[in-house]
Amino acid sequence: MSFAEAARAVGISTRTGERWRNGRGASGRIKAYPPVNAVVPLHVEPVPAVPARYLGEAERIHIADRLRERATVRAIAAELSRSPSTISREIHRNRTLQADGRWHYRPFAAQRRADARRPRPKTGKIGQNPELRGFIEAHLVLRWSPEQICHALRIRFPDRPEMHVTHETIYQALYVQGRGELRRELSRALRTGRAMRRPHRHAARRQQRYSHPMVMISERPAEAADRAVPGHWEGDLIVGRNSRSAIATLVERSTRYLLLVHLPIDHSAPAVRNALIDTVKTLPPHLKRSLTWDQGCEMAAHHSFSVATDVPVYFCDPGSPWQRGSNENTNGLLRQYFPKGSNLSVHTLKNLDAVAAELNSRPRKTLGWETPAERLSKLLAA
Known part of the structure; x- marks a missing residue:
């Protein structure tokens, strides 16, 4: 088929078809993407794609290939139409430490690691670490505030990041009972003594304070x-x-x-x-x-x-x-x-x-x- 006929068959304009065929450079908020270099036969059933917000296995293979070619993170991001920060986080989050003491990005190991991390709900940091949970519970009994506990953890264990949490993590473990990370009765040791978190007021939920409606x-x-x-x-x-x-x-x-x-x-x-x-x-x-x-x-x-x-x-x-x-x-x-x-x-x-x-x-x-x-x-x- 000619180019114009192919564009009509797909249902796009010739201008859009030219962008697909020739690729596009980055401009403002528009990300760059490479030209189309392969055509999938129409009789092949499409493979269910990973949601666009997540990186897929093919993209991880591309990242690994380009890293071996010593391409920059921004160049890889432009080729995949992704943000450079997305590629940088992927490389540092899912890389593997080899026997020679160096970090290497292995695409299939990265894919397995990402798949294992995706399911919800997850066990929180406190629930995964009995030592951390015991430290927090012992100090809650002493009526320490969650903020005091998190600072004490950083002072007591400066070189162990697995023992570091924020005070919000402790509050979540107390109030979100579906997680079951801390005993519910420990909430009585808090300053407020509440067993449930009091929600913040929202402007949209304000009760009508005047008998006659307001004109905004x-x-x-x-x-x-x-x-x-x-x-x-x-x-x-x-x-x-x-x-x-x-x-x-x-x-x-x-x-x-x-x-x-x-x-x-x-x-x-x-x-x-x-x-x-x-x-x-x-x-x-x-x-x-x-x-x-x-x-x-x-x-x-x-x-x-x-x-x-x-x-x-x-x-x-x-x-x-x-x-x-x-x-x-x-x-x-x-x-x-x-x-x-x-x-x-x-x-x-x-x-x-x-x-x-x-x-x-x-x-x-x-x-x-x-x-x-x-x-x-x-x-x-x-």
Whole structure:
């Protein structure tokens, strides 16, 4: 068949066929591969291939042949369309120590070693070594922590890597009972005394903390993200000693203009809502477009705030303070006036207005060395 007919018969384009026939050089993330130099007859049944993520026997034979020819690891990786680190790990992991004291890569021995290592589940390091298991159990009875035990092992047996484990390996042997490497009752000697591992909290599994569903920051208008249109605010609380007092901060995204909200009694959800309503109502209509807040419990009444002010509230993702970058930066500046651990309830509304006025009259590099007050007055005049 001609080349074009062969490509049509296989079901590929002629351009793809040329790549198969001539090979391809490495380019960016595209790996190199050699040209096709053999054709398998159509009547031969295909042999079930090893999953692509694993090296096969044919690839190991190729590695051994090329190593005898003193080819580099990167050259072998390019020929097999594999990562150089994959080839390097394969050579060091599955090589064999010969009688002459030298290491040699033998492909069939490497294949047997890889096949023996693949089945799951496996016996862990602690279960395979009775001496290691006895040392760990004896020190757990003495109420040593797993981290103390793993450091003691490295000090006691510096030249025996089979006696070295990490503290996570000990925790796995205690909590994953299907492995049966350590007695379950030894978990009572841990600091927590728990027989089961407490899972870490995940943001996606958080329970709904507000009666009305949150509108996330991903749904905020695009005009708020590029800071081109004024009227989009970021808000948060700065908290005093023992979380008994607080001040609410509002920063306009376009001008970095600051408003400090007085919370003289407490910072519960109703108190924060009422104080924000009183503050926002003093703004002109074109400066009341949106408010972005974190997922603090003080904004539990966000729905009634939006109803009273016609200002939608958008919430940041959990653990993402950079989504309110202007507000976080301003709160850092405010700590010069309201240090951490101080009682914020002693500051009056007059004091808060004086601090806000001082910050609003400070030149900002991000505003071309204009002050927030000057930038805001220009927008209001326009």
